[in-house]
Amino acid sequence: MTSLHFVERLRDLTSSVDVVLSDIWGVVHNGLEAFPEACEALHQFRKGGGTVILITNAPRPADSVQRQLRKLGVADDTYDAIVSSGDLTRHFVAEHPGRKMYWIGPERDSSIHRGLDAVLAPLEQADYIVCTGLFDDETESAEDYRAMLLKARERKLTLICANPDIVVERGDRLIYCAGAVAELYRELGGEVIFYGKPHRPIYQRAIELAAERQSHPIALNRVLAIGDSVRTDLAGAHGFGIDCLFVTRGIHAEDFEGIDQLDPASVKELFGHPPKALMRELRW
Structure with missing residues (x-):
């Protein structure tokens, strides 16, 4: 197991990525306000031809989640579709x-x-x-x-x-x-x-929607999950066989305060199965 470093930009990880499956709460907003740089990062990925599916454990249907996103200032062009546990x-x-x-x-x-x-x-x-x-x-x-x-x-x-x-x-x-x-x-x-992350059905549905938008089957090695929870986002991505970018500013923020690099022992202790990379806040 190798050490893990923080990366600064999403674009450094997406040259071979067609689809991003992004968590919402903790990555795109905190329940009270949107994170503009995160929204812009997903928007830029889409402008380059990528597909963004938001996957959320929100116990509400996708149209309800979309209404909440709009109220928080998350533009519709930030993503292609939403899949919710609701x-x-x-x-x-x-x-x-x-x-x-x-x-x-x-x-x-x-x-x-x-x-x-x-x-x-x-x-x-x-x-x-x-x-x-x-x-x-x-x-x-x-x-x-x-x-x-x-x-x-x-x-x-x-x-x-x-x-x-x-x-x-x-x-x-x-x-x-x-x-x-x-x-x-x-x-x-x-x-x-x-129902929801880390369980397979929500990922399967997200990949189906991505394939519809890409007009071809999706290779899992060209999919990147983004999330801030070890238990749901990271475990779900690992279980489904896709890479994960772990955002540390969310619910695990205290675990990463003042840390710039994780040695192999710390990686195993914090994650078990390590993510592809760490990022403090999602930005392009």
């Missing part, structure tokens, strides 16, 4: 019409079931659970759901996790996501189906 979760719900769903999540995520034949029900009557997040992610943690999850386990309910992230940035804070609840349920012995 889209994949909605597909599961659509394939189980009439079944009773107990939904854990804030009202802002109601698009997860809107327009589908989903019957919302209390936990005691539900056939399965969909978790898009915490009811109040400003004040709660997964531990607040332990008693509820124990009841769900007793009923042997499957929990569909619409966002495998454990935490995400909101401004300068980290808040808990659906993945934290799902992981606790799994620790308690409950069955969990995860």
Whole structure:
């Protein structure tokens, strides 16, 4: 295993790349504002003939994610398409019409079931659970759901996790996501189906969309993933067989403070499977 260095520019890595699969939250914005240099980097890659597919663990459909991006100032020409864990979760719900769903999540995520034949029900009557997040992610943690999850386990309910992230940035804070609840349920012995990174379906869908835009099959050695999470972005890219550019300014920022180079031992400790390169903030 070799040392890892920081690179300054995305263009130094993309001479043999046709497709970029970019994370959104932590790479393109922090939940409150867009990162202009990151947006420009993706835009420039597209201008050179590349395809950018945004892949996100947002528990909302792609059109909802796009509306949020527009509000934050991310232009439509930054990317070609969006694939969200919310889209994949909605597909599961659509394939189980009439079944009773107990939904854990804030009202802002109601698009997860809107327009589908989903019957919302209390936990005691539900056939399965969909978790898009915490009811109040400003004040709660997964531990607040332990008693509820124990009841769900007793009923042997499957929990569909619409966002495998454990935490995400909101401004300068980290808040808990659906993945934290799902992981606790799994620790308690409950069955969990995860949609989103690091699991294969979201990457497969992204590659399908990229192939449509490139008008030819996509070789995985010409794909670069970009992300800021070891657990989702890096692990997902490795599992799918593609390179990953790891952006350190996101949820792991404290681990890289004051570091300019990683020796092999540090690479193994922080990453396990190393990324192709490190970058503090995405820029062209």
